[in-house]
Amino acid sequence: MRICIIGCGAIGSLYAAHLGQLEDVEVWAYDLDQAHVDAINEHGLRLTGLSDITAPVNARTDPTRIPPCEFGIIATKTMYTRSAIEATANLFQDGAVCSVQNGVGNEEILAEYVPRVILGTIFPAGHIVEPGVVSQDAGGKTWIGPFPPRPATMEEVRRLADALNRSGMECIAMEDARGAQWTKLIFNAASNAMGALTRLPHGVACDHPDVRRLMSGIVAEGKAVAEALGITLDSDPEDLLDYGREKAYYHPPSMLQDVLARRKTEIDALNGAIARLGREVGVPCPLNEACTALIKGLEHSWEVEIPGQQDAHADRP
Amino acid sequence: MRICIIGCGAIGSLYAAHLGQLEDVEVWAYDLDQAHVDAINEHGLRLTGLSDITAPVNARTDPTRIPPCEFGIIATKTMYTRSAIEATANLFQDGAVCSVQNGVGNEEILAEYVPRVILGTIFPAGHIVEPGVVSQDAGGKTWIGPFPPRPATMEEVRRLADALNRSGMECIAMEDARGAQWTKLIFNAASNAMGALTRLPHGVACDHPDVRRLMSGIVAEGKAVAEALGITLDSDPEDLLDYGREKAYYHPPSMLQDVLARRKTEIDALNGAIARLGREVGVPCPLNEACTALIKGLEHSWEVEIPGQQDAHADRP
Numbered sequence: 101m102r103i104c105i106i107g108c109g110a111i112g113s114l115y116a117a118h119l120g121q122l123e124d125v126e127v128w129a130y131d132l133d134q135a136h137v138d139a140i141n142e143h144g145l146r147l148t149g150l151s152d153i154t155a156p157v158n159a160r161t162d163p164t165r166i167p168p169c170e171f172g173i174i175a176t177k178t179m180y181t182r183s184a185i186e187a188t189a190n191l192f193q194d195g196a197v198c199s200v201q202n203g204v205g206n207e208e209i210l211a212e213y214v215p216r217v218i219l220g221t222i223f224p225a226g227h228i229v230e231p232g233v234v235s236q237d238a239g240g241k242t243w244i245g246p247f248p249p250r251p252a253t254m255e256e257v258r259r260l261a262d263a264l265n266r267s268g269m270e271c272i273a274m275e276d277a278r279g280a281q282w283t284k285l286i287f288n289a290a291s292n293a294m295g296a297l298t299r300l301p302h303g304v305a306c307d308h309p310d311v312r313r314l315m316s317g318i319v320a321e322g323k324a325v326a327e328a329l330g331i332t333l334d335s336d337p338e339d340l341l342d343y344g345r346e347k348a349y350y351h352p353p354s355m356l357q358d359v360l361a362r363r364k365t366e367i368d369a370l371n372g373a374i375a376r377l378g379r380e381v382g383v384p385c386p387l388n389e390a391c392t393a394l395i396k397g398l399e400h401s402w403e404v405e406i407p408g409q410q411d412a413h414a415d416r417p
Numbered sequence: 418m419r420i421c422i423i424g425c426g427a428i429g430s431l432y433a434a435h436l437g438q439l440e441d442v443e444v445w446a447y448d449l450d451q452a453h454v455d456a457i458n459e460h461g462l463r464l465t466g467l468s469d470i471t472a473p474v475n476a477r478t479d480p481t482r483i484p485p486c487e488f489g490i491i492a493t494k495t496m497y498t499r500s501a502i503e504a505t506a507n508l509f510q511d512g513a514v515c516s517v518q519n520g521v522g523n524e525e526i527l528a529e530y531v532p533r534v535i536l537g538t539i540f541p542a543g544h545i546v547e548p549g550v551v552s553q554d555a556g557g558k559t560w561i562g563p564f565p566p567r568p569a570t571m572e573e574v575r576r577l578a579d580a581l582n583r584s585g586m587e588c589i590a591m592e593d594a595r596g597a598q599w600t601k602l603i604f605n606a607a608s609n610a611m612g613a614l615t616r617l618p619h620g621v622a623c624d625h626p627d628v629r630r631l632m633s634g635i636v637a638e639g640k641a642v643a644e645a646l647g648i649t650l651d652s653d654p655e656d657l658l659d660y661g662r663e664k665a666y667y668h669p670p671s672m673l674q675d676v677l678a679r680r681k682t683e684i685d686a687l688n689g690a691i692a693r694l695g696r697e698v699g700v701p702c703p704l705n706e707a708c709t710a711l712i713k714g715l716e717h718s719w720e721v722e723i724p725g726q727q728d729a730h731a732d733r734p
Contacts, residue, residue, distance in 0.1 A: 299715060301723065305714060317703065387703060390708075394631070400617060401617045
């Protein structure tokens with residue numbers, strides 16, 4: 101079986117390295133970071149932290165140098181979904197591509213480019229330590245299922261799940277994985293937006309009564325949209341918030357990390373997507389709208405030039 | 418006429434220096450900044466920027482060294498209203514105290530301590546240049562009127578307005594000044610909260626479609642609360658937003674300045690007050706609630722200590 105990881109960063113590397121251990125799987129990776137790609141090809145891809153693996157992976161910055169694959173696993177940040185699949189769609193003329201990205205909206209884009217799509221939701225997390233080395237910071241399951249209107253077959257979904265399970269990444273194949281996706285989406289919308297706007301670690305944000313009330317408002321809107329879309333959540337996102345508080349009290353949500361580093365965030369695939377789908381099904385989402393506007397304004401502030409001032413919006417006075 | 422300025426900072430100094438020019442007015446000032454107080458007593462209080470005035474003012478850090486006054490003008494930040502009037506109430510046993518502070522809720526506190534209260538709303542702005550020197554950055558009117566249930570008489574309101582007008586501070590005495598107060602409150606709630614959360618200057622925020630839509634949502638909630646309270650606005654706060662965009666495109670709203678300097682903000686007297694009064698009169702204010710929660714969370718982030726990290730939430734990575 102030949103699999104291509106599209107975007108072999110912190111998340112993609114977890115999948116690439118685990119799968120690279122299997123004798124019956126040939127792992128390729130498409131990534132634009134030349135130093136990372138070179139290190140992977142020279143020394144193998146190494147995982148540290150919760151994992152201790154070094155596995156062979158064929159990494160390329162040029163997708164024309166990658167052979168056709170049966171499966172793709174796309175793990176880019178959501179704002180790069182289109183450019184990444186545009187560059188690699190040729191590899192999957194008879195393949196299925198699975199998104200393990202945040203939020204919703206990625207599978208819709210994949211479906212424009214490849215014949216069969218798999219919807220995925222994941223809990224594992226990591227960060228790049230140095231080129232060729234990624235630390236696995238969290239474990240957890242991966243849920244995958246066919247994505248209509250261009251669904252992969254259940255047989256394909258089960259084959260991918262089987263490979264992941266054998267590699268040590270726990271994966272559950274489902275007929276309808278949207279419940280898992282929306283449970284995590286709603287959790288993420290509450291946790292990430294609050295972290296990014298208040299700059300509080302997840303657990304501290306949960307313990308601030310006003311902030312927690314706002315999180316719950318964001319969750320309530322998300323649940324109402326899911327219900328209107330006919331999606332049954334896997335579990336209550338409120339419980340995930342509490343679970344995260346328990347397990348990762350001082351964890352800065354990824355969107356907070358993005359904001360502190362002045363990187364574009366994934367707001368469009370999270371609160372922005374809930375608000376957009378809410379409009380489509382007639383469910384008002386004022387709080388998700390507000391968070392989206394605030395994060396977009398914040399992103400805009402990094403580009404504003406104030407006449408006569410070099411960096412008027414440096415965050416420290 | 419003896420007047421005591423309570424809190425002789427950027428705003429209080431504008432009133433103190435203007436009034437200090439009048440022969441029939443003796444100006445006292447209570448302020449806790451010893452260097453500022455000493456400079457004022459030694460060299461007079463000086464205004465630069467839009468004004469060019471140096472006037473005699475009797476400044477004290479110890480309120481027991483100030484004689485009884487007919488009028489007080491309180492100009493502290495709103496979170497210090499109670500401590501400031503507690504320290505100085507004795508001076509006004511037969512006096513009237515006028516608030517020229519932001520937001521609503523200050524007059525209610527004054528009414529617990531002094532026999533007669535004047536509600537004020539102002540447009541002038543300034544900043545402290547050095548001890549004893551304040552730059553006047555904006556002119557504009559001051560609107561004052563009796564504050565029930567402990568109203569000053571209209572005769573008193575007119576006397577204070579007359580002194581201010583003669584001093585060069587344009588002042589309008591009104592039977593009911595709440596319309597002016599709420600117009601500015603609603604404008605401030607939209608402009609300040611957006612600036613502080615997105616870190617955009619006022620005009621840039623107004624030109625960002627998503628952010629402006631959120632501002633308009635905050636304004637709409639404020640108007641609904643004002644209407645439920647029987648208050649007729651002076652003008653449309655939306656027009657004030659546009660006027661501010663025109664006149665001060667790159668102005669960082671004061672709450673943004675507070676956030677960048679990690680100073681406690683006046684959110685409780687602005688969006689927090691709209692939300693609280695909204696609850697009292699049964700008008701839902703989800704957007705003002707959300708902004709209040711986010712700013713309070715942000716304030717909290719400056720106090721959070723992350724184990725093992727010296728300053729995990731330094732705003733620059």
